[in-house]
Amino acid sequence: MQIAELQQLQEWFGSYVATFGDLDPEGLRNIRLKQDHTQRVVACMEALAAGEGLTDAETTLACAVALLHDVGRFPQYRRWRTFRDSESDNHARLSLEVIRDEALLQRLPAEEQLLIEEAVRLHNLLTLPDRISSPTDRFIRLIRDADKLDIWRVFLDYFQLPEGERASAVGLGFPDLPEVTPACLEALAAGEIVRLEQARVLNDFKLLQISWVYDLNFTTTRRLLLERDYLRRLAATLPASPLIQRAVDRAMSSLLTQSGQP
Ligand SMILES: [Fe+2]
Incomplete structure (x- = not known):
């Protein structure tokens, strides 16, 4: 071509x-x-x-x-x-x-x-x-x-816009409620990919996107993901809870290990 x-x-x-x-x-x-x-x-x-x-x-x-x-x-x-x-x-x-x-x-x-x-x-x-x-x-x-690299960007941009200016279909219609679905959190905590059909609320969709660290193929992707700091920024929009924090920490350290960083 x-x-x-x-x-x-x-x-x-x-x-x-x-x-x-x-x-x-x-x-x-x-x-x-x-x-x-x-x-x-x-x-x-x-x-x-x-x-x-x-x-x-x-x-x-x-x-x-x-x-x-x-x-x-x-x-x-x-x-x-x-x-x-x-x-x-x-x-x-x-x-x-x-x-x-x-x-x-x-x-x-x-x-x-x-x-x-x-x-x-x-x-x-x-x-x-x-x-x-x-x-x-x-x-x-x-x-x-x-x-994936760009979907993280789309999603983070979405949260930065006032509600009236957001592209409504980004959140796939998930309700923005202050909770997470236990099955989604358990999957992330176990180092697995969260499946879309397990997600019920917007926070689950965030957990799903964090779980993509377990489905990356190239070193360059991991490097760009770290440079752009998408995971930490996405995690910052989740409710504060020790269980969520632990699951996010595991994903982050998996990314660092896979990237050859301690
Ligand atoms: Fe796409």
Whole structure:
């Protein structure tokens, strides 16, 4: 894949998003959120690619995966007014549908089409199979990490805005109550990934995002996560409780250990 082909995809992306410009102000905020997220995931991908020593050709492909991974979010929002897959449809599957309907990859070699489609299709699996026996494996791991890096940013930005200016779909409709669900806290405390279907309130969703430290693939991701201080900032928005603190401390020390820092 050539840089010029990636640029064409970028142009397509801009005009595709513009077709959602007829939504109401709340809808536009949510569309804009995913547009920004996409561009920032591309930037995260560039940082990961540089840190992990990808070739120029691999970097271009990885950026195409990043640009297309969430294109299904736009029709998902238009149709169901939510980014919650369980109340609508699997957004990775919807992304693939857009890629095919718009014939975006037609001019690429078959193996590159397959790689991009497969990485998009599998980017949101709860956990990956141990080893995917194809060159796609590395790209799936890259997009999963790049996506997480920006979702932490989106979520933290959300809390900094006054309520009236927040993109309503960020919190997935979870009520912002001063509690956590024991199953979510137990999972985090046990060093496991919190599952979305266990979450009932917004604090659970924060625990879930902290638990992503147990699902990172690359040293560069861990380094960027530490530099950007997302975990500590996210934890600071949780209720003060010794049990929560202990679970967060475990996640933080796991991140430091995995990063080779004591
Ligand atoms: Fe994403």
